[in-house]
Amino acid sequence: MPRPTRESYGDQKPPFSYIALTAMAIWSSPERMLPLSEIYRFITDRFPYYRRNTQRWQNSLRHNLSFNDCFVKVPRRPDRPGKGAYWTLHPQAFDMFENGSLLRRRKRFKLHKGEKDSLNAELAALASFNRAFLARQASGPPQASLQNGSLYSPVALCSRPSPEPLEAPDTTALLPAGPRPRRAFTIDALLEPEPRRSPSPPPQPHCPMPLPPPYLLAAQRYHAELLAGLQQSCLPPLWTWRDTSQFSHYTLNS
């Protein structure tokens, strides 16, 4: 059997589903998350079959991204502007493929309504926070004309940062009202100074809105936690490929 090479499928359709191709692309990226255009590029770079009829398969791929719970749309960070969001794999979706083989689908990955709702709430809160941050940047650069006195103060993020009345961040999703389920990437966990061990009380017990540290830090921690969650789910890695040019099969790490 000839050793598969980068373009061993030639113009033939590779035996991977769109879900497998997308998972491949996402997982091959350093951050384990990619914008749509990069997913396209990963596929067309490696599989010549997909260099034609792009309208058809790209529509199908987008359908899969939206339809399947295994793909999570992560809002862009304010310091990473660009088109569209980032797509990543849900941490619990790694046993989707039997024995880690991308050729075999074990079962459809579906989140239960509660899980889906809470995840969507967190992502929506993050996106809302991003918009608030960008709105603040746009309307009030440090030395520019500050049309709205307190725009640059920390409370601006909490009260009403954007011109649209409905765009205030959903702080109820950001501020812990009580013990919420301990998940890898709740926004609660990200905004807490010490996620786990912290016998000493927080240094600012007086401030009702402890959000002054730049939001960027929280956003970066969000992505770090997300990545950590992904890696924790498959450490040691469930499957790997020997070199990135070979996709015929994957080895299951023992």
Added chain:
DNA sequence: GTATGTTTAATACAAG
């Protein structure tokens, strides 16, 4: 305008 997302529908196909 194009690109990106979301959703519904129809069909085919494989597994059980």
Added chain:
DNA sequence: CTTGTATTAAACATAC
């Protein structure tokens, strides 16, 4: 045969 999954088309909305 029934059930779930994969693919494709298409309508539609939203973002850039």
